[in-house]
Amino acid sequence: MAKFYGVGTGPGASDLLTIRGKEIIEMVDCLYTPESKKGGKSLALQIVDPYLRTDLTIKQRHFPMVNDWEQKRSAWNEITEEIVADVKKGLNVAFITLGDPMVYSTYSYLLERLSNKIETETVSGISSFCQISNNLQIPLVIDEESYAVLPATADESTIRTALEQISTIVLMKVSTALPKILKILTELELLDHTILVSDSSMDSEKVMIGLNELNEADQLSYFSTMIVYKNRELKGS
Amino acid sequence: MAKFYGVGTGPGASDLLTIRGKEIIEMVDCLYTPESKKGGKSLALQIVDPYLRTDLTIKQRHFPMVNDWEQKRSAWNEITEEIVADVKKGLNVAFITLGDPMVYSTYSYLLERLSNKIETETVSGISSFCQISNNLQIPLVIDEESYAVLPATADESTIRTALEQISTIVLMKVSTALPKILKILTELELLDHTILVSDSSMDSEKVMIGLNELNEADQLSYFSTMIVYKNRELKGS
Structure with missing residues (x-):
C-alpha cells in the first residue's frame, strides 16, 4: 500500500x-x-x-x-x-x-x-536548538530544571514570564524581533547568560556566547536562535 | 588523536x-x-x-x-x-x-x-516527547505557540504556572508524581487535552489519549511522559 x-x-x-x-x-x-x-x-x-x-x-x-x-x-x-x-x-x-x-x-x-x-x-528530526546545545556541550536541563521554547515574536509579557519562571529559554526566529528581545534580556540582566546561533550545523554557522556586543540594528540570518541559560556560567562571555 | x-x-x-x-x-x-x-x-x-x-x-x-x-x-x-x-x-x-x-x-x-x-x-538524539508527538502526528507547536518541558517532580506552583501560560506542556517522569499531576490536570480541566505515553517507540509502548480513565494509584513505567496539548482537540479522548 x-x-x-x-x-x-x-x-x-x-x-x-x-x-x-x-x-x-x-x-x-x-x-x-x-x-x-x-x-x-x-x-x-x-x-x-x-x-x-x-x-x-x-x-x-x-x-x-x-x-x-x-x-x-x-x-x-x-x-x-x-x-x-x-x-x-x-x-x-x-x-x-x-x-x-x-x-x-x-x-x-x-x-x-x-x-x-x-x-x-x-x-522526528533534531531541532536546531537541540543541536546548538549539543554542539556547545551546555546542557539544556538537568535534575529539576525546566525549559521552554517560544517564538521571539510572542508578546513581551509571555517572554518575560517564561524568563522569570523557567530555567532555560529557547527563543526561535529572533531575527525579526531583535530590539524587543535585547531590551528584555538587558532589563533582566541575562545578556551574559545567553547564546545566539545562526545557521546551526551548516557551513555558515555563527555562534555568539554572551550578547553584550550585540546591537539591536544588527542583521541576523532567518535561522537564528537564542538560548538563555539562566543557571549556567557561560565560558567566553 | x-x-x-x-x-x-x-x-x-x-x-x-x-x-x-x-x-x-x-x-x-x-x-x-x-x-x-x-x-x-x-x-x-x-x-x-x-x-x-x-x-x-x-x-x-x-x-x-x-x-x-x-x-x-x-x-x-x-x-x-x-x-x-x-x-x-x-x-x-x-x-x-x-x-x-x-x-x-x-x-x-x-x-x-x-x-x-x-x-x-x-x-544529539531524539527526545522521547518529540517522538511521541511525531508518532501521534499531533504538532507540539505551530505559529505563535510555545512549549515547555518540566519534570513532573517540579513543585506544584511551577507546573501550574506553565500550564496556565504555555500552549503545550511536556511532563517528564510522571510515574513518581502521578497523584499530584492528576489533581492539577483535573482542577484545570485539562484531562481531555492530555496524552500519556509509556516506553515510546519500544515494543512495550502504551498510549492513553485523554486521561479520564487514569487512576492515581495506577502503576506507570519509569519511562512515562505526558503531553498537555491545551490548543488541540484530541481524537479518541
Missing part, C-alpha cells in the same frame, strides 16, 4: 538525519520539498542530497511565507491534492521539513489536510 | 538514532553504557545493538540512581578516570545515553568532569 511520509531533516548537517528518515528518502518514488521563495533553493533538499536516488522524482513546491492566510491555504490545498493523487496512483511519497516536523513547521498544515485522505507517517 | 563521544540514542527504536551517532558507534574502540541497577540490562545498549562491531569492547558501568550525591559523585569520578585513561591510551571512546544528551541526562555530570581533560564531542 502506498503511503505518505513526513520526514524531519534536522538542523542542517546531512548526518544529523535519523536512520529511519534516510531510509524513507532512499525508498520513496517521489519527494516533495518546500521552497520559501519562488525559484529559491530548498535548504531541506540540500540536507538530504546525499540520499537522493538518481531516478527519484523531486517536486519542489512553493509555500508562500506571507501574512495572507487565504493565499497560504490555497497553496497548501493545491499541494495536498497533488500528493493525494500521487499516493492514490500507488507512489510512495515523502515531504521533507527542517528540524522536527512537529515544531513550528508548515508541514502541520499539510498533515491536517492529508491525514483523512491517505495513510501518513511522520518521522 | 583519540577522542570521547557522547551519543544520544533517541527514545528506543534503533533506527531513530542519527546517522552521525550510528557512525560513531561503528567506529569507536570502546563503548561505555550506563546500567541503572547493578546487573540490569542497559536499555541504551539494546537500542544500539545492530551497530555493535563484534570486536568492540563494551564497558557497562553502574550509575547509582539514589538521593545520595556523595555516592553518585564517587561513581561519576571513577568512570571519568577510566574513560580518560582509555582515551589517553589512544582509544576512541563513546558513551551512550537515552534520548538527547543535553536533556535530563546523567551524561551532563560525566561531561563536566571529562571536558577539561580530553577532547569531547556530543551528538
Whole structure:
C-alpha cells in the first residue's frame, strides 16, 4: 500500500538525519520539498542530497511565507491534492521539513489536510536548538530544571514570564524581533547568560556566547536562535 | 588523536538514532553504557545493538540512581578516570545515553568532569516527547505557540504556572508524581487535552489519549511522559 511520509531533516548537517528518515528518502518514488521563495533553493533538499536516488522524482513546491492566510491555504490545498493523487496512483511519497516536523513547521498544515485522505507517517528530526546545545556541550536541563521554547515574536509579557519562571529559554526566529528581545534580556540582566546561533550545523554557522556586543540594528540570518541559560556560567562571555 | 563521544540514542527504536551517532558507534574502540541497577540490562545498549562491531569492547558501568550525591559523585569520578585513561591510551571512546544528551541526562555530570581533560564531542538524539508527538502526528507547536518541558517532580506552583501560560506542556517522569499531576490536570480541566505515553517507540509502548480513565494509584513505567496539548482537540479522548 502506498503511503505518505513526513520526514524531519534536522538542523542542517546531512548526518544529523535519523536512520529511519534516510531510509524513507532512499525508498520513496517521489519527494516533495518546500521552497520559501519562488525559484529559491530548498535548504531541506540540500540536507538530504546525499540520499537522493538518481531516478527519484523531486517536486519542489512553493509555500508562500506571507501574512495572507487565504493565499497560504490555497497553496497548501493545491499541494495536498497533488500528493493525494500521487499516493492514490500507488507512489510512495515523502515531504521533507527542517528540524522536527512537529515544531513550528508548515508541514502541520499539510498533515491536517492529508491525514483523512491517505495513510501518513511522520518521522522526528533534531531541532536546531537541540543541536546548538549539543554542539556547545551546555546542557539544556538537568535534575529539576525546566525549559521552554517560544517564538521571539510572542508578546513581551509571555517572554518575560517564561524568563522569570523557567530555567532555560529557547527563543526561535529572533531575527525579526531583535530590539524587543535585547531590551528584555538587558532589563533582566541575562545578556551574559545567553547564546545566539545562526545557521546551526551548516557551513555558515555563527555562534555568539554572551550578547553584550550585540546591537539591536544588527542583521541576523532567518535561522537564528537564542538560548538563555539562566543557571549556567557561560565560558567566553 | 583519540577522542570521547557522547551519543544520544533517541527514545528506543534503533533506527531513530542519527546517522552521525550510528557512525560513531561503528567506529569507536570502546563503548561505555550506563546500567541503572547493578546487573540490569542497559536499555541504551539494546537500542544500539545492530551497530555493535563484534570486536568492540563494551564497558557497562553502574550509575547509582539514589538521593545520595556523595555516592553518585564517587561513581561519576571513577568512570571519568577510566574513560580518560582509555582515551589517553589512544582509544576512541563513546558513551551512550537515552534520548538527547543535553536533556535530563546523567551524561551532563560525566561531561563536566571529562571536558577539561580530553577532547569531547556530543551528538544529539531524539527526545522521547518529540517522538511521541511525531508518532501521534499531533504538532507540539505551530505559529505563535510555545512549549515547555518540566519534570513532573517540579513543585506544584511551577507546573501550574506553565500550564496556565504555555500552549503545550511536556511532563517528564510522571510515574513518581502521578497523584499530584492528576489533581492539577483535573482542577484545570485539562484531562481531555492530555496524552500519556509509556516506553515510546519500544515494543512495550502504551498510549492513553485523554486521561479520564487514569487512576492515581495506577502503576506507570519509569519511562512515562505526558503531553498537555491545551490548543488541540484530541481524537479518541
